[in-house]
Amino acid sequence: MFRDRAGDGATYRSFDHKGWHFVLLDSIEGEEDGSYRGYIDKAQMSWLFEDLKNLDEEKPVCVALHIPLVTISAQTHIDSMEALLSHFIVNNGTEVIQLLSNHNVRLVLQGHHHIVEELKFMNTTYISGGSISHARKYRNFVHHEGFVIVDVTGPEFNWNYCPLAGRTH
Numbered sequence: 001m002f003r004d005r006a007g008d009g010a011t012y013r014s015f016d017h018k019g020w021h022f023v024l025l026d027s028i029e030g031e032e033d034g035s036y037r038g039y040i041d042k043a044q045m046s047w048l049f050e051d052l053k054n055l056d057e058e059k060p061v062c063v064a065l066h067i068p069l070v071t072i073s074a075q076t077h078i079d080s081m082e083a084l085l086s087h088f089i090v091n092n093g094t095e096v097i098q099l100l101s102n103h104n105v106r107l108v109l110q111g112h113h114h115i116v117e118e119l120k121f122m123n124t125t126y127i128s129g130g131s132i133s134h135a136r137k138y139r140n141f142v143h144h145e146g147f148v149i150v151d152v153t154g155p156e157f158n159w160n161y162c163p164l165a166g167r168t169h
Contacts, residue, residue: 019060028066040095071117116130
């Protein structure tokens with residue numbers, strides 16, 4: 001649907017808004033058996049390199065994708081020593097993060113796990129933004145249905161999680 005309605009034939013794109021450069025990535029790669037994995041393919045990596053290479057080095061960048069680049073949800077909700085499944089995180093996330101580290105990427109918005117988390121690595125804040133479709137119960141956590149609102153002002157941003165009133169799983 002995104003490809004046809006807003007993506008101009010692609011599942012990834014970028015735009016500028018309020019002095020920021022926003023990049024939307026497609027972090028889901030279909031497998032031959034009908035399953036999927038978290039991955040940014042070579043064509044998209046090449047496009048991302050070209051998209052970012054001429055940006056002013058001071059221009060703040062926000063990247064949004066579905067399957068996360070980084071998350072602590074396995075350590076906090078499953079088992080810190082369990083091997084991650086290929087659909088749990090972007091499998092070439094290190095490569096993507098290395099490419100992004102050459103730019104002023106201030107914010108990465110991600111999802112997939114239906115949890116709310118904020119991680120900071122180097123100069124980038126990674127926010128996993130919950131879900132409006134249903135909350136997930138893990139052993140010790142309940143994540144209420146809701147959504148994230150991000151406000152950008154100049155090079156700074158603020159974010160807030162807005163739970164939907166009275167809705168839990």
